[in-house]
Amino acid sequence: MDTKGSQYKKHQLTILVVLRLLMGWYCLYEGIAKLINPNWSAAPYLMDSGGFMAGFFQSLTSNPELMQVIDILNIWGLMAIGLGLILGFLTRIASIAGIVLLSLYYLSHPPLVGVDYALPTEGNYLWVNKTLIEIFVLAVLLVFPTGDKIGLDRLVFKKSS
Amino acid sequence: MSDKSDQNKSQEQPKNNSPKTNKKNIISRRDMLKSLATVPVLGALAYGVYRKQQYKKFLRQNILTETDMSHGTPSPVYFGNAKGDELRIGIIGYGIRGEQLMRALGFPHPETIDSWKQSAVENPQDKRYQFYMNQPDLNVVVNGVCDLFDVRAKRAMEAGANRNRQGTNGKMGKMPKKYRRYTDMLDASDIDAVIVATPDHWHAQIAIDAAKRGKHVYLEKAMTRTVDETFQLRDAVKNSNITFQLGHQGRQTESYLKAEEAINKNVLGKINLIQLTTNRNSANGAWVYPIHPEAGPDTIDWKQFIEPTNNHSFSKERFFRWRCWWDYGTGLAGDLLTHEYDSINQIMHVGIPKSAMASGGVYFWKDGRTVPDVYQVTYDYPDRDLTMFYSGTLASQKDRGKVIMGHDAYMDLGQTMQIYADPNSTKYEEKINKGIIKPDLPIYSYVPGQKGVDAVTSATEQYFAGRGLLYTYRGGRRVDTTHLHIAEWLHGIRTNKQPSCNIDRGFEEAITAHMSTISYRENRKVYWDEKNEKVI
Numbered sequence: 001m002d003t004k005g006s007q008y009k010k011h012q013l014t015i016l017v018v019l020r021l022l023m024g025w026y027c028l029y030e031g032i033a034k035l036i037n038p039n040w041s042a043a044p045y046l047m048d049s050g051g052f053m054a055g056f057f058q059s060l061t062s063n064p065e066l067m068q069v070i071d072i073l074n075i076w077g078l079m080a081i082g083l084g085l086i087l088g089f090l091t092r093i094a095s096i097a098g099i100v101l102l103s104l105y106y107l108s109h110p111p112l113v114g115v116d117y118a119l120p121t122e123g124n125y126l127w128v129n130k131t132l133i134e135i136f137v138l139a140v141l142l143v144f145p146t147g148d149k150i151g152l153d154r155l156v157f158k159k160s161s
Numbered sequence: 162m163s164d165k166s167d168q169n170k171s172q173e174q175p176k177n178n179s180p181k182t183n184k185k186n187i188i189s190r191r192d193m194l195k196s197l198a199t200v201p202v203l204g205a206l207a208y209g210v211y212r213k214q215q216y217k218k219f220l221r222q223n224i225l226t227e228t229d230m231s232h233g234t235p236s237p238v239y240f241g242n243a244k245g246d247e248l249r250i251g252i253i254g255y256g257i258r259g260e261q262l263m264r265a266l267g268f269p270h271p272e273t274i275d276s277w278k279q280s281a282v283e284n285p286q287d288k289r290y291q292f293y294m295n296q297p298d299l300n301v302v303v304n305g306v307c308d309l310f311d312v313r314a315k316r317a318m319e320a321g322a323n324r325n326r327q328g329t330n331g332k333m334g335k336m337p338k339k340y341r342r343y344t345d346m347l348d349a350s351d352i353d354a355v356i357v358a359t360p361d362h363w364h365a366q367i368a369i370d371a372a373k374r375g376k377h378v379y380l381e382k383a384m385t386r387t388v389d390e391t392f393q394l395r396d397a398v399k400n401s402n403i404t405f406q407l408g409h410q411g412r413q414t415e416s417y418l419k420a421e422e423a424i425n426k427n428v429l430g431k432i433n434l435i436q437l438t439t440n441r442n443s444a445n446g447a448w449v450y451p452i453h454p455e456a457g458p459d460t461i462d463w464k465q466f467i468e469p470t471n472n473h474s475f476s477k478e479r480f481f482r483w484r485c486w487w488d489y490g491t492g493l494a495g496d497l498l499t500h501e502y503d504s505i506n507q508i509m510h511v512g513i514p515k516s517a518m519a520s521g522g523v524y525f526w527k528d529g530r531t532v533p534d535v536y537q538v539t540y541d542y543p544d545r546d547l548t549m550f551y552s553g554t555l556a557s558q559k560d561r562g563k564v565i566m567g568h569d570a571y572m573d574l575g576q577t578m579q580i581y582a583d584p585n586s587t588k589y590e591e592k593i594n595k596g597i598i599k600p601d602l603p604i605y606s607y608v609p610g611q612k613g614v615d616a617v618t619s620a621t622e623q624y625f626a627g628r629g630l631l632y633t634y635r636g637g638r639r640v641d642t643t644h645l646h647i648a649e650w651l652h653g654i655r656t657n658k659q660p661s662c663n664i665d666r667g668f669e670e671a672i673t674a675h676m677s678t679i680s681y682r683e684n685r686k687v688y689w690d691e692k693n694e695k696v697i
Contacts, residue, residue, distance in 0.1 A: 021202055032210055039608075062285045086202050154196040155188060 008149075016146045020085050023137055027098060028082025034075045042070050049108040050115035057108040077101055085141070088151010095142040099135055106131040223597045224604050227589065228428045228580070240648045243300035245655040251305035251352040251376075253343045253367055254359035255317035257450065258381055259308070262356050262408075263320050265643040267299050270320040275328040294326060296644055299651055304351045307340040309462040310480070312455050314339050341462065343367055347374045354404075354654060356647075357381060360483040361491050362470045365390035372397040372405070377654045379647060381408040382503075383495030384671040386470075388679075388696050391671040398664040406650035406660045407667040409503040413645035416578040419607045420565075421508040428580055428605065429567025430588055432509075433546055437501035438561040439493060439553035447526050447534060447555040448484035448496075452477045478529070485530035487682075492532030493553040494519075494674040494681075501551060501563065503662065503670055504574070509565075513669050514540035514549065517676035518686045525556035538677040551677075570604065580605040672696065 008016065034040045049057035061067055077097065084094025109117055111125035123130070147153030252263060260270060277290035303321035308314040321337035340346040347355070347370055354377035357367050365385040371378045378398075384407050385391045398405045411417065423429065441447065456477050463475045470488045473479060483489035484496060505511055521536035534555040541548050552561070565572040569586040573579045582589045584600040592598040646662070653660040672689065676696055680687040688697045 017199070021199060025202065025206060028206060029210070036210075036214065059285045062288065083203075086199055086206075088196075088199060150195055150198050152196050154192055158188065158192060 008144075008146075013146060013149060016141070016144050017088075017150045019137065020088070020091070020141050020146055023098070023134070023141065024082045024085025024087075024094075026082070026134075027078050028086060031075050031078030031080075031082055034071075034078070040071070041067065042074050043067055045119065046070075046108065048118050050117055051107070051110040051112050053107050074101075088147030088153050089156070091145060091147030091151060091153055092142065095138045098138045099142070102131050102135045102138065106135065220597060223592065227592060227598070228423070228605055229426045230423060230428065230605055240297070240645075240652050242297045243648070243651060243655075245300070248301045248651060248654060249304045249351050249353045250301050251307070251340075251346045251349075251355040252303060252317055252321065252337075253307045253346070253355055253357045254363075254381075255306060255308045255313045255320075256358065259313075259317070259356075259358035260320070261643060262358055262379075262381075262647070263303070263317070264293075265296075265641055265647050266301060266303075266356065267296065267326065268303055268320045268323055269293065269326055270316055271323050271327060271329040271331065271333075274323075274326060274331075278328060292641075296641065297648070299648055301651065302334075303337045305338050305340055305346040305349060307343045307346050309341075309466050310453070310456065311460045312453055342465070344370055347371055347376055352376060354378070354651075358408075360466075360489045361386045361495055362483075362489045365394045366469050368394055368405075369397040372401040372403050375401060375403060377404045377650075379406045379408065379650050380667075382499045382670065383491040383674055384667040385675075386489075386491055386495070388672065388675050391668060391675065392694075395664055395668045402657075404650060404653040404657070404659060405664045405667070406646065406653065407662040407664075407670065408643075408646065409500060409507075409662045409666075409670070410642040410646035411500055411504050412507055412661045413642040413649070414504075414576065416574065416576055416607050417504055417508055420572060420574050420578050423572065423578075423580060423605065424508050424565075428570060429565060429572060430569025430583075430586065431546070432565055432567040433548065434566045435505055435509075435547070435549045436561070436564045436566070437498070437505065437549065437551040438563065439497040439501070439551075439555075440558045440560055441555050442558040446558075448482055448490075449526070449528065450481050452481050456480065482530075485526075485528070485532055487531045490532060491674060492678060492681075493521075493534075493536040493555075494538070494677045497553055498536075498538065498551050498677065499670050499674050502549075502673055503666070504563070505549065505565075506666060506669060507661070511542060511545070511547070511549065513672050513689050513691070514542050514676070515544070515691075516541045516686055516688045517673070517680045519677040519681035521681060533681065536681070538680070540673065540677070578605075578607040579603040 043061045046057045046061045060070060078101070081094045081098045081101065084090050085098070106129070109119070109129075109131070111127055111129045113126070121129075145153075148157055250266065252259060255263070260273075263269070264273065274290070274293075277287070277293065280287040281290045302324070306314060306317035306321050308317055318336050318339055319333075322333040322335060323331070324334040325332055327333065338346075338349075340349075343355075346352055355367075355371050356379045357364060357371075358381045359367060361383055364380055364383070365387075368378050368380050368384075372394075385394055424432075458475050461475075461477075461480055463480070466480060467473055467488075473488065479486060479489070484492075490496065517538055517540050519536065519538040521533040523530060523533055524535045526534045536551075536553045538551045539548060540551070563574045565574065568583065569588040570580050570582045573581075580603055582593060582598050582600050582604050584593065586593065589598050589604075593600060598604055646660075649660045652658070676687045676689060679696065689695075690697050
């Protein structure tokens with residue numbers, strides 16, 4: 001795939017790899033924290049949804065079997081994305097998956113005028129929030145790939161070439 | 162997130178240490194190092210997670226050891242689908258509460274099922290129908306209904322026939338017999354037990370008549386309207402073999418069971434003050450119920466309605482909104498204080514107070530009512546160094562909660578339960594100083610429906626916890642507390658056991674409520690003479 005990649009200067013590569021690691025750490029730990037909390041479920045978060053897609057997200061909670069699948073996908077999805085980013089393994093897929101997952105988070109809790117959430121936040125947001133920025137961090141990692149330089153993708157794609 | 166970045170600097174170590182240069186298909190040492198350069202980050206994360214878990218475990222163990230609270234959720238008796246003989250029930254009073262009780266018994270009005278089904282189609286979030294259909298079967302049949310308003314009596318019959326919990330087009334069972342006079346129903350040989358949900362002024366007489374005939378009684382609160390009735394009813398029940406349950410369904414709330422454990426284990430230290438409140442602010446909450454369009458002297462048996470109380474000409478207001486008058490109701494004391502009081506009696510076994518001093522007035526709902534809409538009572542228990550304070554309003558719904566205040570900790574009690582250490586606690590002083598116990602975080606927290614109880618709960622969970630929980634849980638399953646309370650009563654009948662809110666608890670409830678009402682109406686402090694069992 002993109003084993004050729006772009007040539008970065010050393011400091012550019014360093015910054016991009018650090019960014020990838022931070023994002024990976026963040027996702028992986030979010031997954032682990034959910035995994036080790038026996039009471040965690042995405043249900044209250046979904047119930048708390050607001051904005052134009054609230055009805056859809058809330059309706060997901062009405063089916064307990066579906067909720068179990070959602071919980072498992074969240075936990076293992078976050079962990080897989082985090083591992084992928086940290087190890088630089090299938091980085092491209094991890095970034096895209098992360099963008100999809102975070103977009104769902106953003107759409108369920110858009111910081112719109114007049115929409116309030118029970119979920120406490122640590123900052124003040126208007127249209128732009130942490131989640132949206134994270135989506136674009138992943139977009140940066142997607143268009144400036146580094147896994148093929150520092151990461152397992154270097155081995156994976158070298159082998160196949 | 163930023164505090165973690167310093168742990169991520171190890172990825173740049175492998176630089177130019179690539180002595181061998183077999184660059185084509187063979188993986189070079191340089192490739193290997195660059196590929197695996199970020200692996201140590203996982204080690205750092207694993208170490209961090211381990212440290213964090215150890216810290217949480219340390220806190221949890223320290224706090225749980227200190228409070229000695231059990232880790233599991235309470236395991237009260239849950240009856241599920243009833244076994245044993247089918248019991249034959251009669252319903253006396255099918256107003257708002259009567260309809261709810263019949264539903265909890267397993268006999269919904271078909272129109273209710275229609276409307277729940279419709280709502281579930283329009284809004285998948287509305288799971289009332291689904292939850293209701295999962296409610297266990299109590300193995301009973303409704304053989305008789307009795308209501309003084311014809312429209313309601315007819316509705317009660319329709320509900321009584323709805324054994325299969327169907328909508329209006331569904332298959333109905335046998336219609337129960339309609340009685341105008343409840344004594345005729347009590348005399349019927351096909352009635353084993355009655356559920357009484359009449360206005361308060363009829364409670365005692367009906368329950369006494371039932372007890373005398375050996376019919377088991379589930380009676381709505383307040384148990385009686387006067388002190389005299391309270392003694393008479395207690396005697397009647399004690400001299401019979403019936404199973405009696407007073408309708409304080411709060412007894413079935415799981416968080417109360419956990420609260421009782423905390424009290425028994427002295428987690429709060431010495432308790433000197435308890436605050437109980439009612440906070441309502443709507444016409445319905447203030448008992449201004451709608452008047453049925455078909456109501457009139459020819460559809461309502463007014464003569465029978467006023468039989469045990471003061472004479473008054475026919476009044477639709479008084480018939481439907483009876484809670485607003487002392488002639489029929491017991492005001493905030495009997496209606497809402499009793500629920501609060503009973504919860505404290507359940508978890509702390511306080512019994513009847515030594516004294517009561519009440520105040521208040523009709524301050525907002527000036528609609529001709531005689532019972533106050535703002536009402537305060539101070540109950541004292543000098544033997545226990547305890548004051549129980551109740552404050553109720555029907556003109557503001559600011560939630561003031563139910564708080565049990567001890568020297569070492571206080572407890573916020575509702576559907577959820579949280580215990581917070583007091584910053585000046587003696588018992589927890591050492592752990593507070595060491596930073597193990599933080600007074601602004603609960604040392605114990607119970608949230609129904611969770612997979613377990615925990616000493617350490619996250620802020621997010623706290624936020625979600627208190628949101629609209631109308632049901633208690635059994636094994637993680639949502640159940641209606643009224644259903645559980647009726648199930649306990651029926652189980653008591655089948656096994657010849659007295660249920661949790663028996664006549665002794667009812668006696669304490671009624672005397673306690675009446676003491677405050679007398680204090681308010683006579684504007685004086687009222688005492689309980691325990692030895693002679695007299696209100697003075």
